[in-house]
Amino acid sequence: xxxxxxxxxxxxxxxxxxxxxxxxxxxxxxxxxxxxxxxxxxxxxxxxxxxxxxxxxxxxxxxxxxxxxxxxxxxxxxxxxxxxxxxxxxxxxxxxxxxxxxxxxxxxxxxxxxxxxxxxxxxxxxxxxxxxxxxxxxxxxxxxxxxxxxxxxxxxxxxxxxxxxxxxxxxxxxxxxxxxxxxxxxxxxxxxxxxxxxxxxxxxxxxxxxxxxxxxxxxxxxxxxxxxxxxxxxxxxxxxxxxxxxxxxxxxxxxxxxxxxxxxxxxxxxxxxxxxxxxxxxxxxxxxxxxxxxxxxxxxxxxxxxxxxxxxxxxxxxxxxxxxxxxxxxxxxxxxxxxxxxxxxxxxxxxxxxxxxxxxxxxxxxxxxxxxxxxxxxxxxxxxxxxxxxxxxxxxxxxxxxxxxxxxxxxxxxxxxxxxxxxxxxxxxxxxxxxxxxxxxxxxxxxxxxxxxxxxxxxxxxxxxxxxxxxxxxxxxxxxxxxxxxxxxxxxxxxxxxxxxxxxxxxxxxxxxxxxxxxxxxxxxxxxxxxxxxxxxxxxxxxxxxxxxxxxxxxxxxxxxxxxxxxxxx
Amino acid sequence: xxxxxxxxxxxxxxxxxxxxxxxxxxxxxxxxxxxxxxxxxxxxxxxxxxxxxxxxxxxxxxxxxxxxxxxxxxxxxxxxxxxxxxxxxxxxxxxxxxxxxxxxxxxxxx
Numbered sequence: 204x205x206x207x208x209x210x211x212x213x214x215x216x217x218x219x220x221x222x223x224x225x226x227x228x229x230x231x232x233x234x235x236x237x238x239x240x241x242x243x244x245x246x247x248x249x250x251x252x253x254x255x256x257x258x259x260x261x262x263x264x265x266x267x268x269x270x271x272x273x274x275x276x277x278x279x280x281x282x283x284x285x286x287x288x289x290x291x292x293x294x295x296x297x298x299x300x301x302x303x304x305x306x307x308x309x310x311x312x313x314x315x316x317x318x319x320x321x322x323x324x325x326x327x328x329x330x331x332x333x334x335x336x337x338x339x340x341x342x343x344x345x346x347x348x349x350x351x352x353x354x355x356x357x358x359x360x361x362x363x364x365x366x367x368x369x370x371x372x373x374x375x376x377x378x379x380x381x382x383x384x385x386x387x388x389x390x391x392x393x394x395x396x397x398x399x400x401x402x403x404x405x406x407x408x409x410x411x412x413x414x415x416x417x418x419x420x421x422x423x424x425x426x427x428x429x430x431x432x433x434x435x436x437x438x439x440x441x442x443x444x445x446x447x448x449x450x451x452x453x454x455x456x457x458x459x460x461x462x463x464x465x466x467x468x469x470x471x472x473x474x475x476x477x478x479x480x481x482x483x484x485x486x487x488x489x490x491x492x493x494x495x496x497x498x499x500x501x502x503x504x505x506x507x508x509x510x511x512x513x514x515x516x517x518x519x520x521x522x523x524x525x526x527x528x529x530x531x532x533x534x535x536x537x538x539x540x541x542x543x544x545x546x547x548x549x550x551x552x553x554x555x556x557x558x559x560x561x562x563x564x565x566x567x568x569x570x571x572x573x574x575x576x577x578x579x580x581x582x583x584x585x586x587x588x589x590x591x592x593x594x595x596x597x598x599x600x601x602x603x604x605x606x607x608x609x610x611x612x613x614x615x616x617x618x619x620x621x622x623x624x625x626x627x628x629x630x631x632x633x634x635x636x637x638x639x640x641x642x643x644x645x646x647x648x649x650x651x652x653x654x655x656x657x658x659x660x661x662x663x664x665x666x667x668x669x670x671x672x673x674x675x676x677x678x679x680x681x682x683x684x685x686x687x688x689x690x691x692x693x694x695x696x697x698x699x700x701x702x703x704x705x706x707x708x709x710x711x712x713x714x715x716x717x718x719x720x721x722x723x724x725x726x727x728x729x730x731x732x733x734x735x736x737x738x739x740x741x742x743x744x745x746x747x748x749x750x751x752x753x754x755x756x757x758x759x760x761x762x763x764x765x766x767x768x769x770x771x772x773x
Numbered sequence: 774x775x776x777x778x779x780x781x782x783x784x785x786x787x788x789x790x791x792x793x794x795x796x797x798x799x800x801x802x803x804x805x806x807x808x809x810x811x812x813x814x815x816x817x818x819x820x821x822x823x824x825x826x827x828x829x830x831x832x833x834x835x836x837x838x839x840x841x842x843x844x845x846x847x848x849x850x851x852x853x854x855x856x857x858x859x860x861x862x863x864x865x866x867x868x869x870x871x872x873x874x875x876x877x878x879x880x881x882x883x
Binding site for chain 2 (some may be wrong): 486496497578598620
């Protein structure tokens with residue numbers, strides 16, 4: 204219980220020098236001291252509240268020092284901040300008066316005002332705590348570097364001066380204030396001095412990626428600096444919302460059969476029933492001849508496209524499950540299909556080296572790309588639908604970007620063959636899987652390769668989660684792996700299904716993409732919980748093997764599987 | 774049998790199927806050029822890719838009796854050579870498990 208009270212750094216005692224508890228809106232740091240001081244008195248708070256001008260009346264006499272195990276001070280301040288954010292200003296003020304606590308100490312408030320108004324000298328003074336070094340300035344979070352914060356303040360000052368055209372002053376700032384701070388970071392200094400060359404504010408803004416004094420840059424700076432300030436002195440923004448997000452995320456992760464798209468209500472703990480989880484075959488689509496190799500829902504969830512050894516692409520409507528269109532025109536098997544983000548177009552990739560762009564509504568062939576020497580393996584559309592990228596086993600044209608006219612806009616690489624492609628929903632990462640057990644990750648906006656990883660076993664499919672954070676690869680060694688893009692390491696493994704020599708595809712699915720679903724050589728469809736890796740469902744699907752699976756992006760209770768006997772099951 | 778892509782080799786000189794250019798073997802990995810098939814010159818390899826082997830049959834060859842299987846290109850099903858399953862003479866045992874590709878049925882792919 205005692206540990207719930209915030210133990211503030213001794214250094215902050217200077218801040219509390221002006222603390223007189225009687226004044227209602229007192230700096231919060233003073234209350235910290237107050238807490239620590241009364242600790243030895245069995246947490247009896249009579250004098251704490253009795254002396255303030257407003258009194259707290261709670262049922263049962265002396266108010267409890269904590270709220271069911273949580274520090275009273277923390278809860279109250281967080282609540283005040285939340286009420287303020289919600290717009291209930293007067294309520295927030297009332298609570299502040301009643302409890303005598305404030306969301307942030309006057310020092311921090313002064314700092315915030317100084318930064319937002321561009322009064323850099325004031326800001327620095329507050330940061331350092333007085334010209335004579337009296338007091339310690341703002342209390343910082345552990346590990347924060349006062350010099351780094353100072354640098355950021357001065358950098359903003361420099362950029363703003365440049366924007367206003369006061370080059371001489373800016374140069375002065377650069378020389379006198381910034382240079383001594385970056386003794387070993389010459390590149391930073393040189394890039395800043397390059398900005399001196401900019402013609403005017405516009406140029407500066409675009410070159411520096413900075414949106415000007417009038418824009419959000421000051422707020423952004425404040426948020427950055429806020430991270431360095433100790434959270435007990437200045438509450439991180441939206442703290443209550445952040446805490447509740449964590450709770451919801453934790454509950455959703457524990458929910459094994461999570462199938463609702465709705466954000467769980469806070470009134471009760473969240474747990475999905477197994478009955479909601481799709482486990483039964485609702486319908487079989489039987490019109491394809493040959494083997495079905497790929498099944499894909501359109502991004503809106505209204506259409507389903509399948510392709511396979513039957514040389515044509517079938518498009519079905521997901522409400523009536525009628526065959527809506529047949530796209531004929533390939534002379535050989537079609538290995539992969541890709542929907543455009545607005546459902547209007549479809550690219551089909553075939554084994555004879557042709558990639559064709561179709562109008563998905565009318566079924567007409569819009570464009571045919573020049574023949575590749577080897578099979579086209581995959582295709583992904585850019586998020587804005589302005590073009591697409593094809594992956595092929597043809598080395599010189601292995602990863603090419605095309606526009607809607609069929610012109611090759613960019614050749615990404617000629618160094619490896621591409622067997623499967625995936626593009627993150629935010630358009631930042633392009634993941635290409637080659638035939639040598641390697642994954643290549645490219646940064647899309649910069650058009651350069653970020654990293655590659657050798658997974659040591661033959662890969663069969665790759666996909667990226669909708670939140671653009673994870674890559675899922677399926678291997679021939681009976682394993683599917685989840686990689687974190689930013690951290691560049693494997694975070695989870697999924698076992699149980701079998702691979703082999705054939706391309707078996709796996710993907711994400713379910714409400715908020717909580718599940719990993721995969722086909723298998725043994726004819727079953729496997730569904731695992733994404734974060735824990737536990738097998739949630741194993742169902743018989745096709746004979747002899749399940750080639751590909753796709754979850755309806757709009758209806759988390761439906762997914763489709765396809766297999767070698769030419770059937771698609773929903 | 775599901776979707777499968779061909780295997781691709783990394784080399785500056787690769788032999789491929791004459792018909793469909795599927796990669797078959799790395800020219801630098803020839804073990805011996807001293808073979809003859811029905812169509813003339815043939816090469817012995819340790820490994821070839823993208824081939825399917827047929828049913829085993831016993832054949833009398835210039836070097837003796839062997840059990841061989843014809844191998845065909847996976848993509849276009851053309852016969853490209855054979856594979857040695859068993860050799861009855863001990864001096865020919867080294868061929869077991871290795872592949873013969875007939876030069877006449879191959880082409881160079883870069």
